[in-house]
Amino acid sequence: MRLKIPLAIIFVMGIFSIVTHFIPAKPIADLNQTLRNWYIGIISFFIFLGTVNLARSNSEKIKTKARDWQYSIILIISLFVMLVAGFYKGHTSMEEGKPFMYLYFNVQYPLESTMYSLLAFFITSAAFRAFRARNKEAVLLLVAAVVVMLGRVPIGAAMWHGFPDVTEWIMSFPNAAAKRGIRLGIDLGLISMALRMILGIERSYMQ
Amino acid sequence: MSAFGRIQNLDRRIIFLTVAAAVILPLFFPFRLPVAVTAPVQQLYDVIEGLPAGSVVLISMDYDPSGAPELDPATLSIMRHCFSRDLRVFVMGLWATGVPLGMRALETVAVGEYHKQYGVHFVNFGYIPGGAIALVNLGADVHDVCREDVYGTPASEIPMMEDIKSAADFGLVISMSMGVPGSDQWIYYYHARYRGNLATAQTAIGAPKYYPYLQTGQLVGLIGGMKGAAEYERLVGNYGLATVGMDSQSSAHVLIILFVVLGNVIFWMEKRRKK
Numbered sequence: 001m002r003l004k005i006p007l008a009i010i011f012v013m014g015i016f017s018i019v020t021h022f023i024p025a026k027p028i029a030d031l032n033q034t035l036r037n038w039y040i041g042i043i044s045f046f047i048f049l050g051t052v053n054l055a056r057s058n059s060e061k062i063k064t065k066a067r068d069w070q071y072s073i074i075l076i077i078s079l080f081v082m083l084v085a086g087f088y089k090g091h092t093s094m095e096e097g098k099p100f101m102y103l104y105f106n107v108q109y110p111l112e113s114t115m116y117s118l119l120a121f122f123i124t125s126a127a128f129r130a131f132r133a134r135n136k137e138a139v140l141l142l143v144a145a146v147v148v149m150l151g152r153v154p155i156g157a158a159m160w161h162g163f164p165d166v167t168e169w170i171m172s173f174p175n176a177a178a179k180r181g182i183r184l185g186i187d188l189g190l191i192s193m194a195l196r197m198i199l200g201i202e203r204s205y206m207q
Numbered sequence: 208m209s210a211f212g213r214i215q216n217l218d219r220r221i222i223f224l225t226v227a228a229a230v231i232l233p234l235f236f237p238f239r240l241p242v243a244v245t246a247p248v249q250q251l252y253d254v255i256e257g258l259p260a261g262s263v264v265l266i267s268m269d270y271d272p273s274g275a276p277e278l279d280p281a282t283l284s285i286m287r288h289c290f291s292r293d294l295r296v297f298v299m300g301l302w303a304t305g306v307p308l309g310m311r312a313l314e315t316v317a318v319g320e321y322h323k324q325y326g327v328h329f330v331n332f333g334y335i336p337g338g339a340i341a342l343v344n345l346g347a348d349v350h351d352v353c354r355e356d357v358y359g360t361p362a363s364e365i366p367m368m369e370d371i372k373s374a375a376d377f378g379l380v381i382s383m384s385m386g387v388p389g390s391d392q393w394i395y396y397y398h399a400r401y402r403g404n405l406a407t408a409q410t411a412i413g414a415p416k417y418y419p420y421l422q423t424g425q426l427v428g429l430i431g432g433m434k435g436a437a438e439y440e441r442l443v444g445n446y447g448l449a450t451v452g453m454d455s456q457s458s459a460h461v462l463i464i465l466f467v468v469l470g471n472v473i474f475w476m477e478k479r480r481k482k
Contacts (some may be wrong), residue, residue, distance in 0.1 A: 036344050037351075040337035047303070049335070091359035094307070094333075096314060104307045109272040116273035120459060124226050125219045128466040132474050142471070146464050152411070152434050154240035164243045176418040183419065201346035 005198045008103055055079060082108075082135030209480070211473045222466065229462040230272070231275060233454035242453060247421055248438040251406045251428020252288070254379060260293040262378030263371055267393065268300035268309040274385035274410050275308060280436035280449035281408040282312045282383050288443050290321040296329040299353065301341070301388040303334040306357060326365045333357030338388035339396040346374035346401035374401035379427075384408045390417060393427050408428065 012037075020032040058072035085100040086093055093100040133139045150156030151167025196202035221331065238419040266285065270278050289296050298309045309331055317323040326332075334351040335341050345352045349371050352479070354360050362368045368374060380403065384390040398405045404427045407417055411432025420426040430439055433456060436449035 033344065033347070033351075036337075036340045039340045040344070040352075043338070043340075044336045045411065078360075091357070094310060094313070094357055101307055102311075102451075105311070108304075109275065112272035113276050117276065120230070121223045121226050124463050124466055125222045128217070128222060128470045129215070129469060131467050131472050142467070146467070149460045149464055152432075153457040153460045154453050155240050155436075155461060157243050158240050164245060168245055170389055171415055171418050175415050176422060177406045179416055 003203075003206070006206060007203075011200065013199055014194070051083075069195070144174070211476070211477050211480070215441065215470070215473050215477070225462060226459060230455045231460040233458050234451070237451070237454045237455065238457075240457065241448065242437045242439060244438045244440050245435075247418075247429035247431070247448050248435050248442070250421075251285075251381075251430065252439065252442045254404055254406065254427045255285070255288050255292065258294055258378045260290070261295060263295045263297050263367075263376060265297045265299070265377045265380040266309070267380065267382045267384075267389075268298065268305035269302050269382050269384040269386075269389035270308070270410075271302055271304035271385070272308070276452070277410045277433045277436065277447075278385065278408055279308065279312065279381050279435065280447050280452075281430045281439060282308070283447060284436060284439040284443050284445065284449075285317055285381060285408070286312055286316040287320070287445055288439075290317060290323055290328070291443075294378070295327075297332070297367075297371065298330065299332040299335050301335060301338055301392065303336075305383075306333045309333075310357065319367070326360075326367055328367070330365055330367050331357045332362075339392040341399040342392055346397050349373060349376070349408070374403055377403060379406065381405075381406040382407045385413060386409070394420055398425055406430075 016032070016035075020028050055076060058075050060066075061069045061072040062076070082100070082103060085098075085103055087100060092098065095101065131142065131145075133142050147163065148160065148167050148170055151163040151165075151170075156163035156167075193202060195204070258264070258453075266282065268282070286296060296313070298313060300306055300309055306351075311439075313329055313331060317329045318417045323329055333356070335345070335346070335352060339354075341352055350362050350368070353362050353368075356365060374397070380393065380397070382393045382405070384393075384407055390409065390413075393405055393407070406428035408427055408430035409417060409432065411434065414429060414431030414435070417429050418425060421429055430436060433449045433452050436452045439444050440450050
């Protein structure tokens with residue numbers, strides 16, 4: 001029974017979702033709208049669940065003195081401070097100059113931006129050590145990368161006015177063709193996975 | 208170890224230092240090279256130019272501070288363009304952490320530069336949870352999804368919302384996106400059902416993925432990374448952070464290419480030496 005009920009729910013909801021796409025008649029469309037609203041409600045609850053889970057798993061790390069447990073203390077304190085700042089005075093906490101916005105723009109903003117920009121340093125180091133023209137395919141990739149890198153910055157156009165045009169051509173044709181192929185493959189895989197779940201063949205999500 | 212081997216095993220801190228120099232020095236000694244406008248950015252500009260005054264442009268803040276250096280300049284430029292043409296701006300976001308970015312952009316452009324009135328010329332509904340499903344509902348009934356704005360005011364009390372009922376009331380939707388949920392969901396779940404004009408601004412790393420959608424007409428424009436934002440700044444005639452950043456990006460790209468070339472020269476020299 002514990003297995004059959006979830007499988008039945010998935011089957012009914014899956015078939016219903018497909019049917020509503022082809023039959024937009026009033027009672028079916030309204031029921032679909034209600035179900036979608038339920039989904040948004042459940043998703044919103046996940047934010048709360050995720051926060052509790054994050055706090056629990058990091059508290060556990062501190063308790064057991066697991067590897068890098070000191071960072072968990074910073075995380076718990078940050079989480080608590082941002083929560084208090086966010087809830088303090090309700091909606092007005094989002095106004096410019098209030099504690100939440102101050103912390104967001106003076107702590108979270110520079111920290112996240114810095115983390116992302118560190119990529120430039122690692123990419124340069126990795127490109128220097130690993131980007132090698134070992135065979136014809138690698139040479140092709142290397143040449144395309146150099147042309148695109150030059151075509152995407154003004155200095156490229158200053159070197160040769162054709163770089164931006166060649167870059168747009170690479171983006172619009174070879175790149176688009178490859179992306180389209182990858183996307184079609186992903187979507188066919190998604191359709192087959194959805195069918196497997198609706199028909200109860202794929203059950204790994206229940207484990 | 209040979210000289211080539213030593214260069215190949217160069218301490219990565221030296222590489223990091225040269226990258227830092229390549230990024231920082233042009234900020235102090237700019238060489239201000241002209242930015243060429245590419246077709247995908249021009250297309251978006253033309254669509255906004257073609258919208259009649261009073262049209263509503265939905266800007267979805269689907270990014271967080273990690274993508275802000277690339278996407279904030281595009282957000283500001285698009286808002287400047289919209290307000291300069293008397294278009295109304297509807298802001299929302301599929302990322303909770305993007306809400307303050309939208310608020311600050313509106314504060315800077317709508318209030319600070321164009322003296323527009325909240326609720327009449329622009330509105331901000333903040334974070335909309337639910338990703339793809341929320342977009343399906345949004346297109347059918349905006350008021351069902353956007354019940355109160357980011358300040359807690361019910362949508363029914365906001366004058367601008369009287370004209371906005373469904374997807375048909377948006378002249379253009381722009382997803383400022385750096386991941387999921389973002390432009391993918393806008394294309395698959397919103398545009399596939401409700402059509403209309405949809406465009407996106409992406410971080411440079413995400414932009415190549417969206418070229419197929421430009422060709423099919425699912426996207427009417429695409430701003431790729433800081434370069435795209437610099438192009439838009441040029442079109443709008445308001446040179447900001449993206450234009451300033453172009454010199455740093457130029458020198459960083461040239462440096463990476465030099466490192467790649469150097470790495471390959473050493474690789475081939477070593478190969479010949481071993482033979």
